[in-house]
Amino acid sequence: MKLAGKFVGFVLVQVIVIGVLAASVATLSPRQTERVAEVVSARPKFTPVQIERKTPLEVKPLYDDPEVVSDEELAAVLFRVQPKFSAKNLKPNFVEHALRTWRVSATFQEPGVMSGEEMRDFLLNYARFAMSWGPEIDSLLESRETGIYVRWGRDTGASVHHDHTLACLTEAGVPLDNPVQAPGRQNATLKNMVEQALYDFRLDERETEWSAMAFGLWLPPVTTWTNGEGRELNFDLIAKRQLRGHRQFGVCGGTHRVYSLMMLLRINEKFPILTEPVRAEVYAHLEGVRDTLKVTQFPDGHWPYNWPDGADAVEHPGDHESYRDVIATGHHLEWLAIAPEDLHPPREMIRKAARWIIDDTTAKSREKIQESFTFYSHVGNALALWRNTSPPEFWHEWEKKHPYEGKGKKKPAPEKPTTPVNEPEKNPTEIEVSPESEAAAEAEGKKPAATPEAENEKPTDDSQ
Amino acid sequence: METVVTDSEPVQTEHDPSVADVTLLEDKFPEWFQLRASTTGFVFVLSLTFVFFNLLPLSHTDLWGHLSYGRQIVSERAIPQTEPLMPLSEGVPFIDGAWLTQVLGYGAWTVGGRAAMAFLFALSVTLSSGFIMMRVRQKTGSGLFALLAFGLLLWVDWKQLMIVRPQVAGLVMFCGLFSFLTSKKWHGSLWVGVPVLFALWANMHGSFMVGLGLLGAFTIGRAVDLLRRTGKVKMLLRDRWVFRYLLLTELAAVATLVNPYGLALHAEVLSFGQNANLADIIEWKPLSIRMFQGQAAAAVALMLIVFYRFSPRRVSTTELILLAGLGVGALWTSRMILWWAPVAAYFVALHGHSIYRRWRQAEPATEPPRTASLWTVVSLGIAFLAFEISHMGNVTVDLATGKTEKARDRMNKVAVSDMTPVLVVDKYLNKVYGGKNPPTGLVFNTYEMGDYLTFAGPRNMKLFLNSHAHLVPTDVWKAYMGISEFGRDWESELARYGVNMVIMDNITRKSSQTFFYESGKWNLDYQDATVTVYVRKIPI
CATH class of the missing domain: 3.40.50 (Rossmann fold)
Known part of the structure; x- marks a missing residue:
């Protein structure tokens, strides 16, 4: 009898244990289930947010102003920013910039200029990458449990900025189901790359500009999601992150943050991804940028790299090399092309800035421009946007009227520069990296600053 | 003053006939109300402990943070799913394993402000040390060794106890559970009491996992000892203690699922220590001899080694599992010393007493202890006095006499640490x-x-x-x-x-x-x- 009681008690407790355990498991939220599975299996578990579109959103330009740039001038600039790269050790950063400028649809009559599809495949097919870099360099792409990871940072053959590859592919219009081939995984798609980006994005990492842009162009109407750490993210947080801190921080003198904010604001017009207070905050911030541009333009038309200093930047020009002014002016023209007029400085200032940068660009040979391709590509894109077109669209039309006639014969007619141009004083293989990037790289121990003077400048030859 | 004796013949003494002979008085109070004189001594020690910890300045960290979360939960009437107070942590998932302590703490704050915090803190420390003292005395019959355990516990845990946080509530439950489990008798009420304790514990602090480990150690320890003694596996099935411990562990584990997060709380607790940020915080670093608590722990460990060498008392597997397990835990992260200290103090006292008894060749007392209601009354008086001396006691008196302003003034005059801004x-x-x-x-x-x-x-x-x-x-x-x-x-x-x-x-x-x-x-x-x-x- 005693034994029977003991047995009944034992069974009863087991029933209670199993019942409560089952109920507890059943009531876990999906994220909690993942977390429990992660702890039990000691492996990452991640269910990315559902992406409801097959192709990314596109933010169209708003203006067609031939007084900003004429057809001939645009052709002259675009001719100089064509992706005519050496096939060996092709820098992903160059290809990414070229692809976002020229899109996948780009084709060129001139032999040796990479088409949009070739650029896309270089980035998305590890075999193409390996043909350029050889087997000793790690693949740009890496297959992970949570998606396709793009190697980025200061390593040789890596993309320079986090999610820059994805953002450029996105701006170039590559669809979600586009095949991606990484070592050990042949059947991936761009979706896996987006998912990996969602997984490893951290709101407080140094560079969030491209993640912000990529998420903005892929996720709407979805407005909230979680990253691999389970952090709930939304576009308000993404926007506030771009607003955080001094304007000087961020890549390319802080201009990429402005561009990303403008993109989010435009996307918000169609899909309400920002709450009203945050939208207003973003708008006010961009108004502030506009007002700063009004007081920082130099008489020749350029905006200085230290534009965040306001009027002080004109009175006390920063001790930076002149190519940085190309960066600032080109990038500002780019975001202004998609900004409503309320956020513009007077149009005359824009025209003056365009004049300066057209002269600067067209005064240089294409070979010279190619050496500093990354930031001049922004110039090409910006000027095309100011004509309410895109580089490939314009160039296709241009080549219909001005067919390529062989090396040395065809020359698009550039406007003759009206002002002396500033020759780059820097090592042309350098790319633009913000002080933030530098600090980030050093903080991560990837590469120490070369010299004390270079602390806030960056450059290494393998970071292009 | 003469002692009131209940269990023996009245002592005949010469006395002034004009004065009543108190020795002739019979203790009319029921037995359960009667205490030993030594118990009153313990009450006195614990009251001093209470007063001392009550007068310590409130620490500048943790307490206020937990009160902030408590305030948040009370005002929103919901436990936040993501971190609600730090702007830079917006969206970070928040599993609040201490939500109940935070809410209760904030509730107490609204009543008694800083005075209530000091009261709860002092009460928790007093209860924790009281549980260990009580059990040592019950096991050894020696007040001296009970005091030794008390002293060692406070010494080793001193640094940990300086911070007022939900962990202190966890310590009360840990010491309480340990005390129950080391009791000579099995109480049927444990079938309900222990699961209820764990249900509360799981909502008050993540240390409930240590409690489950404690139960598991008793189960495994008993089973191993049985196997070692009998060499028969079937004995495990017949042994009522193994059976009780096993079922109690299961019920306790199930009870911990009664929390707002269910099993996710356990995942959070188990993975908590892996958070990279904690590596920069000293209390999450491994225990080191350079730390005060490391030195104290080393001294106690040394005492244990010496005592084990000479102790005639049998060493149970349970105590080895607990001392080794919690000790390794403390070497991994010094915070775990909090749980090692009461166990170590208890076993030092037990083995120390055994050695002492052998040395003195003393036999266990056969006579039942003398008890009297007088000691109960005296004990209550001491406890009441301790409370009255405390900040909360003063506040209570002011509130009871309608001096609300004075009470409010008093409750905010409680000292805080120098680093409190x-x-x-x-x-x-x-x-x-x-x-x-x-x-x-x-x-x-x-x-x-x-x-x-x-x-x-x-x-x-x-x-x-x-x-x-x-x-x-x-x-x-x-x-x-x-x-x-x-x-x-x-x-x-x-x-x-x-x-x-x-x-x-x-x-x-x-x-x-x-x-x-x-x-x-x-x-x-x-x-x-x-x-x-x-x-x-x-x-x-």
């Missing part, structure tokens, strides 16, 4: 943030001050962090460390986060003034003995 809140922050144009941007604060500033500071002030380091994003934490240690990029990091005000403590970061002065971009806007406030000359 009280003045800066009262004299500076409330003023500048209460004005028409409050400062904008983030306020960088040192970790140690974040909790108090969150709780008592202006609500529109956006602080960098509080002591819930595990909820701070890793990048933010790294930036915090770089800034607070004045690493190379400290100033650009402040600009990157849009910090316009910095609150630095003067006690551990005296050198900060030089950095801010040399920068030239900051004004010293406020200073007292505890903190210095710097404000950016040109706000971002």
Whole structure:
């Protein structure tokens, strides 16, 4: 009898244990289930947010102003920013910039200029990458449990900025189901790359500009999601992150943050991804940028790299090399092309800035421009946007009227520069990296600053 | 004064006939109300403990942070799913394993302010040490060794006990459970009491896992001892203690699922220590002999080694599992010393007493102890006096007599530690943030001050962090460390986060003034003995 009681008690407790355990498991939220599975299996578990579109959103330009740039001038600039790269050790950063400028649809009559599809495949097919870099360099792409990871940072053959590859592919219009081939995984798609980006994005990492842009162009109407750490993210947080801190921080003198904010604001017009207070905050911030541009333009038309200093930047020009002014002016023209007029400085200032940068660009040979391709590509894109077109669209039309006639014969007619141009004083293989990037790289121990003077400048030859 | 004796014949003594002979009086109180004189001695010791801990200044970290979360939960009437108080942690998932302690704590705060906090803290420490003392005395019959256990427990855990936090509630439950499990008798009430205890524990602090480990150690320890003694597996099935411990462990484990997160709470507790930020916090570092608690633990461990060498008492597998398991835990992260200390103190006392008894060749007392209601009354009187001496006792009297203002004044006069930034809140922050144009941007604060500033500071002030380091994003934490240690990029990091005000403590970061002065971009806007406030000359 005693034994029977003991047995009944034992069974009863087991029933209670199993019942409560089952109920507890059943009531876990999906994220909690993942977390429990992660702890039990000691492996990452991640269910990315559902992406409801097959192709990314596109933010169209708003203006067609031939007084900003004429057809001939645009052709002259675009001719100089064509992706005519050496096939060996092709820098992903160059290809990414070229692809976002020229899109996948780009084709060129001139032999040796990479088409949009070739650029896309270089980035998305590890075999193409390996043909350029050889087997000793790690693949740009890496297959992970949570998606396709793009190697980025200061390593040789890596993309320079986090999610820059994805953002450029996105701006170039590559669809979600586009095949991606990484070592050990042949059947991936761009979706896996987006998912990996969602997984490893951290709101407080140094560079969030491209993640912000990529998420903005892929996720709407979805407005909230979680990253691999389970952090709930939304576009308000993404926007506030771009607003955080001094304007000087961020890549390319802080201009990429402005561009990303403008993109989010435009996307918000169609899909309400920002709450009203945050939208207003973003708008006010961009108004502030506009007002700063009004007081920082130099008489020749350029905006200085230290534009965040306001009027002080004109009175006390920063001790930076002149190519940085190309960066600032080109990038500002780019975001202004998609900004409503309320956020513009007077149009005359824009025209003056365009004049300066057209002269600067067209005064240089294409070979010279190619050496500093990354930031001049922004110039090409910006000027095309100011004509309410895109580089490939314009160039296709241009080549219909001005067919390529062989090396040395065809020359698009550039406007003759009206002002002396500033020759780059820097090592042309350098790319633009913000002080933030530098600090980030050093903080991560990837590469120490070369010299004390270079602390806030960056450059290494393998970071292009 | 003569003792009232109940169990023996009245003692015949010569006395003045005009005075009543108290020895002839019969103790009319029921037996359960009668205590031994030595018990009154323990009550006295525990009352002193209570008074002492009650008078200690309230710590500057943790307590205020937990009160802030409690306030948040009470005001929202919901447990937040993501971190609600640190702007830089927005969206970070928040599994609040201490929500019940926070709510109860905040409830107590609304009644008694700082006095209530001091009361609860002192009560918790008193109860924890009381449980261990009581059990040692029951096992050994020796008040001296009970006091030894009491002393060792407080010595080893001293540093841990200095911080008022939900963990202290966990310690009460741990010591209570340990006391019940080491009792000579099995109480049927444990079938209900232990699961209820664990259901509460799981909602009050993540240390319920240590409690489950305690139960598991008793189950396994008993089973191993049985196997060792009998060599028969079937004995395990017949042994009522193995059966009881096993079922009790299962029921306790199930009870811990009664929490707002279910099984996810367990996942959180198990993975908590892996948070990278904690590696920078001293109490999460491995126990070291250079730490005060490391030295105390080493001394106790040495005592254990010596006592085990000479003790005639059988060493159970349970105690080996507990001492080794919790000891290794403490070597892994020094916070675990909190749980090792009561177990070690208990076994030191037990084995110490055995050695002592053998040395004195003393036989266990055969006579039942003498008890009297007088000692009960005296004990109650002592306990009441201890309460009355305490801050909360004074407040209670004021409230009971309708002196509300005086009570309020008293409850806020309870001392806080030197590093608590009280003045800066009262004299500076409330003023500048209460004005028409409050400062904008983030306020960088040192970790140690974040909790108090969150709780008592202006609500529109956006602080960098509080002591819930595990909820701070890793990048933010790294930036915090770089800034607070004045690493190379400290100033650009402040600009990157849009910090316009910095609150630095003067006690551990005296050198900060030089950095801010040399920068030239900051004004010293406020200073007292505890903190210095710097404000950016040109706000971002």
